[in-house]
Amino acid sequence: MSHPHPELQAPPALPEGGLRVIPLGGLGEVGRNMTVFEHAGRLLIVDCGVLFPEDHHPGVDLILPDFGPIRDRLDQVEALVLTHGHEDHIGATPYLLRERGDIPLVGSELTLALLDSKLREHRLKETVHHRVKEGDRLTFGPFELEFVAVNHSIPDALAVAIRTSAGMVLHTGDFKMDQLPLDGRITDLRAFARLGEEGVDLFLTDSTNAETPGFTPAEKSITPVIDRVFRESSQRIIVACFASHVHRVQQVLDAAYAHGRQVAYVGRSMVRNMAIARDLGYLTVPPGTLVDAKDLAGLPPERQVLVSTGSQGEPMSALSRIAQRNHNFVHIEEGDTVLLASSLIPGNENAVYRVINGLARWGARVVHKGNALVHVSGHASAGELLYCYNIVRPRNVLPVHGEMRHMLANRDLALATGVPNVVVAEDGVVVDLVDGVASITGKVDCGYVFVDGSSVGGITESDLKDRRILGEEGFISVIVVIDSVSGKVSAGPEIHARGFVEDGAGFEEIKQPIIEALDRAIAEGNTDTYQLQQTVRRVIGRWVSGTHRRRPMIIPVVIES
Structure with a gap:
């Protein structure tokens, strides 16, 4: 059992036949996920995401992983594997591709479609894509990859098993174990068990909800609450959620159809993402339900539903502008209902409550996680993690995706099930898997890279x-x-x-x-x-x-x- 140590030096050369893990983001924070695997002189990257700035980052638009430790080795990168389509896993990819534009990209159909729209925004030409689904196997240099279905708060999420001559790594990505998912696609525990039988040498597990006891509630448990909000609302309904939360939007569309309402999307990212999800068959729009936002105003208030971005109180989002009464065509009226269908990301609480207070001031009824079951997490709680450890029986565990308290809670869960070795690391801390044992061997320099307008890394x-x-x-x-x-x-x-x-x-x-x-x-x-x-x-x-x-x-x- 190891802890990160501030006095760590640069790591020695990787022993022949060993596997090196270099986390460049996502360990000690919720966001900016990026992990580099090194074996036989070649590199494989899993995820390349952004972190959104907080109040103590004035003027910063995005925070990227630090590519510095691999910048002079980008020619050795075999592929970039993207586990799912959330910004904290794909958002930094355009910035990496500016440094080497031909890195092969590997991901599911929806993940790569969401990424493609982002690459077009950055005016980057499309690179080599490998669209994969659960059960697929691909080999890149010394890395043999197998993909496993997992469910999360976005469709088409994948875990990845990485086989090398140094041993097998299983990386969960973000996942939970919803047994009644809206799309019927469950986390493939049979595949986890099969990989466990083969022998998982290093298990990288999502730590975000490791402190939460029990099991994460099913997405379906929200449906009756949404239905009740629609039933009790006599005027317009505005629903705010993440622009990528296809399942939540599906629930809203179904409720609107059942109650004779029509729906419009507000916010550029919401319009774009839901069009992609619909085109690929991940979102089913009931007939006659969806209209353009500007046409919605012609309907009586009791037939209107707006689906908006801004559930985290982002200052430039549609919901924030609505709360401040400076949105182009949406103005809160007395008796409107606003449904905040999302969790509070740590650090965003003040911004969210500012928006709630703004909406309430104009007479809206605000339904949010604090007063109704309108959101469930996309991450496995402690009970699910225990279940996974008992199924996979890994030899070594490296908790990922979470703040330090989350990773330490995840460590304790792994130890409780009898995992022989748990390594707790942070961004930049190098973990080597040699002769079946994982240990911290050093640290590389990696910090925050701030995007400020068009400047990348110019702000310190x-x-x-x-x-x-x-x-x-x-x-x-x-x-x-x-x-x-x-x-x-x-x-x-x-x-x-x-x-x-x-x-x-x-x-x-x-x-x-x-x-x-x-x-x-x-x-x-x-x-x-x-x-x-x-x-x-x-x-x-x-x-x-x-x-x-x-x-x-x-x-x-x-x-x-």
Whole structure:
């Protein structure tokens, strides 16, 4: 049983015949999933996803895995396997393909269709695709892949078994064990058992719900709640869910048809994804149910249903704009019902409650996970994970997909079932499987890569710290002119502030102390403008801290004339 260690060094060369696992995202966080497998000098990547920014990432659009550890080895990549079509598993793929455009992509039909629309958005030409389904086997270099059906909160999800001469790895991807799925496609536990009989040397398991006891409820358990909302609503209904949650949209379409309502999609990603799902047969639209959003307004309110993005309170999403009353054509009226059919992703709670409060202010009734069973998780709870460990009987386990608390809970479950070795790692921590035993052997440098507008990786943690200071503490500029002959202050200090004291008069009392401090510094022989600027910074910084309890960003400018 191993733990990540901050003092880890770069890993040694991989022993001949060994298998190396390098997680570049998804371990210690929910999102940004990407794992690199190395064997016989070749690489296989499983998933390449994004993480969505939180409040402490001002101005950031997306967070990518760090490709740095494999950047000079991209020619050794045999394939990129995508387990399912969620953004946190496919969203960074266009950025990887910018660095090597011909990496073969492997995934299910729906996963690759969702990815293709994303590649077109990025104006990338289509690369080699390998469409696979459960039961298929493919070989890429020294990696023999077998795909296993699993269910999740998006159709067509797959686990992947990776056979190599170093042993067999089974990677679950995101999964749960819904025994009554809406599409009838259950997690193939018979295949898990068969692979277990063959011998799973390393089991990478989804940790997201490892702290949740019991079994994740079935998607079908939500259907009566949705039906009741439709039955009790006398006006328009707005449903917000993830733009990829085909099953939830199917339930809404069925309920709308049963209650004589018509449905329109709102939000570009929702329109695009549901069109793809319908074209491929993953979504069945009852006759006469779907209309264009602009045509819906012509119907009486009791026949209208809107399906929208924005269940996580994203500021630019359709639901947020509706809550702020600045959506182009959707305006909340007294008596409307809003159904938030999703979970709260950690870190998004405040944004979601802001939207709920905004909607309620205009008179909407908001039904959400806090007051009704309107969402079930897409991830296996503790009972399901125990079940899997007992079926697969792996020799080694590496918990993936989750924050540290989730992975530690998953470790405890594996140990409880008698798994002999569990390795808990984080992003960048290298795990080697050698002679049937997995162990941590080192660490590679990998951090967050921020996408800010068109800039990828141009923003650093230091830049974000500056932005946070500007946003929370404010900004002060101080301009002083020094006479180069007399060495005295000839103009200023001129002080400008943003963020806490807008009135320049508030700085009158500190101007004389700045002049005196500069006079002293010059008298002591400090005539370097940089040193004099630091003197100004110290004097005003101490004063602002003591007077206003703030630590703003201070830009001192000293000019010699």
